[in-house]
Amino acid sequence: MPAGSSFVRIRLTRPPMTAAEVLTRDQVDRAIARIAHEIAEKHPETSSLVVIGMQSGGVWIAERLAGHLARIAEAPLTGSIDVSMYRDDISMRPVTPVAPSRIPVDLAGRTVVLVDDVLYTGRTVRAALAALNDHGRPGAVRLAVMVDRGHRELPIRPDFVGKNIPTHLDDEVSVGPEGVIVARPGADV
Amino acid sequence: MKHLLSTHDLDVPTVAAIMNVADHMSEINARSVPKVPALLGRTVASVFFEDSTRTRVSFETAAKRLSADTMSFSASTSSVNKGESIRDTIETLSAIGVDAFVVRHASSGVPVSVTEWTDASVVNAGDGWHQHPTQALLDAYTITRELGTGNTLAGVRVAIVGDIKHSRVARSNIDLFARLGARVTLVAPGMLLPAGLAGPGITVTDALDDVLPDVEVLYMLRVQRERMDAGLLPVGGEYSARFGLDERRARMLSGDAIVMHPGPMNRGIEMVMDPAELPGSRILAQVRNGVSVRMAVLFRLLGDGQLGA
Incomplete structure (x- = not known):
């Protein structure tokens, strides 16, 4: 357990959940800074990168990464992508688009850093790869995530990870600038 | 609500949800290749018992940009001239396999009747003096x-x-x-x-x-x-x-x-x-927005199975 972690009992209308803070605000800040350095190390021409956040959870992380890259090296292009129209589970569950995609440039030949908060089954990333291709065929796509929680259903692997967190299938992982919390149904402290 | 028959179906949150999705569709329509796979494998049938090239083309473009298959049926070229009833037409097309009917008719209320003859979603594309x-x-x-x-x-x-x-x-x-x-x-x-x-x-x-x-x-x-x-x-x-x-x-x-x-x-x-x-x-912005809005309506009805938020 990382220093400063704490357990909080939270009550929902659903079964009781036990929530554990697994990353503090400071740890999230440091993880983003570290990932930015790793990106700059692998891709020194940062001004030619396109850093694209996935709606909605990846957008703020992409913006923070781009800010770090601008300080470390040169500012990359930034954008956001909504993958609703490319999901493979449309009609299996409600799919509500968040905000229209904003892709700043034709992606043909570009290196894209795709950013999300949580990597889980990999299906959202698959949809994002299809969506990106409709804005031009990227030269390469790299994947950066704050949390890799396991349980992949597709052969997808992140290139940059804030933290690997083993989870149960019914855990709920929430990521924000203030920290990362994992809530587990029914578990006792 | 799995149909769009009247503006009475459209409360304020539903309209807001459709407009937000229409913004996505406008972004897609501005691309060099304006097509997404959202409704791949679905079929949209436009069934027009009254002429309207513009509305029909707008709906069919909307369906195609979402990768749905389209069927087109118009009274002047169809067996309605042979005395086939509207109900027979709808039931026949339903049996072939239709997920949404887009219906226009010169008589008010026909789209409502169509909902009784099919399990598919129905979109009113204009009925008499009634609704559009x-x-x-x-x-x-x-x-x-x-x-x-x-x-x-x-x-x-x-x-x-x-x-x-x-x-x-x-x-x-x-x-x-x-x-x-x-x-x-x-x-x-x-x-x-x-x-x-x-x-x-x-x-x-x-x-x-x-x-x-x-x-x-x-x-x-x-x-x-x-x-x-x-x-x-x-x-x-x-x-x-x-x-x-x-x-x-x-x-x-x-x-x-x-x-x-x-x-x-x-x-x-x-x-x-x-x-x-x-x-x-x-006037031309209306035409462009018509495709985006009809894409949003079809996506909500066939994707989520409901129009509202």
Whole structure:
């Protein structure tokens, strides 16, 4: 357990959940800074990168990464992508688009850093790869995530990870600038 | 709600949800390859018992840009001429496999009946004098995006001009615009104003010149020539003199007012000037937005299985 972690009992209308803070605000800040350095190390021409956040959870992380890259090296292009129209589970569950995609440039030949908060089954990333291709065929796509929680259903692997967190299938992982919390149904402290 | 039959189906949160999805569709439509796989494997059948090339093409384009398959059925080329009933037609197409019917008919209420003959979603593409809900949605969407009012028409001053009584576009738009908070002025000769339209935010006049300086949106209705022939409208020149948009009236509009028309225009009757000379014209924006809004409606009905938020 990382220093400063704490357990909080939270009550929902659903079964009781036990929530554990697994990353503090400071740890999230440091993880983003570290990932930015790793990106700059692998891709020194940062001004030619396109850093694209996935709606909605990846957008703020992409913006923070781009800010770090601008300080470390040169500012990359930034954008956001909504993958609703490319999901493979449309009609299996409600799919509500968040905000229209904003892709700043034709992606043909570009290196894209795709950013999300949580990597889980990999299906959202698959949809994002299809969506990106409709804005031009990227030269390469790299994947950066704050949390890799396991349980992949597709052969997808992140290139940059804030933290690997083993989870149960019914855990709920929430990521924000203030920290990362994992809530587990029914578990006792 | 798995159908869109009337603007009465459209409460404020539902309209907001559709408009937000329509923004996504506008982004897609602006791409060099405007197509997404969202409705791959679904089938949309447009079943038109009354001619309308524009609305049909708009719906079919919307379905195709979402990767749905399309079927097209029109009365003039179909076995309706051989006496096949509407119900037989719907049941036959349903058996082939249809996820959504887009229905137009000259009689009010036909789309509602269609819902009883199929498990598919039904979208009303115009029924008699009754309703044309996607037209109202695309018009409301166009106004909000042109004026930058978010997903509301609160306080927006709209004048709707022409044959209110026989127009399903007017009926649908008045209902939806008022629900979204617009202040609607109906401009028409008394005999073309149906009773019972008065309501909160709705006023009536027959003096077009008086309302022009104050409106933000001037909505010109299409004149149905057959109604003129039937003596229900002042004939050509007199109608244009009282209710047509000419260069003199265009100059009376405020500089940022927008002008809309559901198409197709009667040049020389309600549109006396060339709309290309009209800086406020948003008639082509309406056509573009029509595809986005119909994509949003089809996506919500077939993707989520419900129209609302």
